[in-house]
Amino acid sequence: MFKRSIFSILQEALLISPSVLLSGARQVGKSTLCLSLKNEYRVFDNLSEREAAFNDPTGYIASLPKPITLDEIQKVPQILEGIKIDIDKNRKNGNFLLTGSANVLDMKQARDTLAGRIIEIQLWPLSQKEKNAKPEDNLIDTFFKDEISSIKTTKIDYMDILKAIIDGGYPEVYKIESSRGKSLWYNSYISTYVERDIRDVGELRDISSFIRFFNIIAPRSCGLLNKSDLASDTGLSEATVSNYLSMLEMIYQISLLKPYSSNISKRFIKSSKLYMNDSGVLCHLLGIDDAEILQKSTHKGNVIETFVFNELLKHVSYSTARVNMYHYRTNDKKEIDFILQKGEEIIAIEVKSSHTVKKDDFKHIADFQNKSKQKILGIVFYGGETILSFGDEQNKRYALPLNLFF
Structure with missing residues (x-):
C-alpha cells in the first residue's frame, strides 16, 4: 500500500x-x-x-x-x-x-x-512523490521557504517520466503491466465509475452526449474555457455545457483554474483555464499509450502542462501553508501558466516540454516581476536534468527539471 x-x-x-x-x-x-x-x-x-x-x-x-x-x-x-x-x-x-x-x-x-x-x-490520485515513497516531500513548502538550493534532483530517464505521465495517478493502474490492460481499465473507469457518479450528483437524461462531451474537452486541457465555443462544437446548449462542467468538477474529473488579478489589473483576462485532473485519463482519451507516441504527439505540451498542474494541485493541497493557485494572462498576450500565492509571496511558474531552457523562456515572468512590488519567485519547469539559475540581483528565477516531482 x-x-x-x-x-x-x-x-x-x-x-x-x-x-x-x-x-x-x-x-x-x-x-x-x-x-x-x-x-x-x-x-x-x-x-x-x-x-x-x-x-x-x-x-x-x-x-x-x-x-x-x-x-x-x-x-x-x-x-x-x-x-x-x-x-x-x-x-x-x-x-x-x-x-x-x-x-x-x-x-x-x-x-x-x-x-x-x-x-x-x-484526496487526489497518487502523486509521483507518493509512488516513490517520499510522501513527506512537498515542493510547495520548499519553494516558499526559499530552499531551492537545497533541492536534490532525481535520477530518472526522460522517457520514464513520459511513461509515468501516461500512467497517471490511479493506484489500480500500477497493478497492470500491459498497455492494453491499462486501456481496458480506463475504458471501464469512464463507463462505470464516471457515469455512475454523474448520475449521483445530478439529473442526466443523455449519457451518450455526456460521454461525447467528456471526450471533446480532453484536447482542451490547458486551454481557456469558452462555453460558447464548447456549445458550438458539441451541439449542446450553453446551459447544458455549464451543467456538464459543474458535474465533472463535482466528481473531481476536471478543475477550472481561476485567473490571477490585482488592483491594477483591468488588463487581465477574466476566463478560467480548464484542466483534466489526471494525466493518465487525459492520455487515454487522446489515444496516447506509449512514451514514443507522446514524444511525437502534437498534444505533448498540453499533456506535460496538465501533468505539472496535477502534481502542483496535490502539493498545494497537502502543503503546510494556505496557498492559492491561478493562471495569468493579459490582454496583450503575456501568459504565465501558474501563479501560486501565499499571503504577499508569489511563485510564477511556466512549463516547457523541451530538454533545454533559454533566458527568453522567462520573459513573461521577468515582466511580471518587474511590474510588481511583491516578492516573486520565477520558475520554469523543463525536460532537462539540472537546476539552473536565470535570475538577477533583484529577482530570483530558476529552471527546474521535471524530475523534481519524482
Missing part, C-alpha cells in the same frame, strides 16, 4: 473536528486510507445500508457504533441531517469520517452542510 501525503492531515482533522469529509474521485484510495484507521466501517454501495439511512437518517446514525467511517455518502446525502443531530447531542471529535466520490457539500440534496461541525479534505 502506498503511504499517502494526506495521512497526517487526516489524523489531525479527526482530532479537532467531530466530522471529517474525505472527498475525491473514485479509485484514488479513499477506502484503503480509511480502513487503515481501524474505525467501524459502513459503505452505502450496500443497498440495505442505503435504504436504512435514507428512510430514517436520525435513527440510523444514532444506532451506529462510534467512531465510524461512512463510505460513499453522496449516495445518501440525507444522512448529513442525522449526523448533525447526533453531533449536537454528543459532540465528540473524530466520531464521523465520511467519504464521497462527489462533492457532497455542493449537492442539491444536501440540505445541511454541517457548518461548524465538519472539515473537508481532498
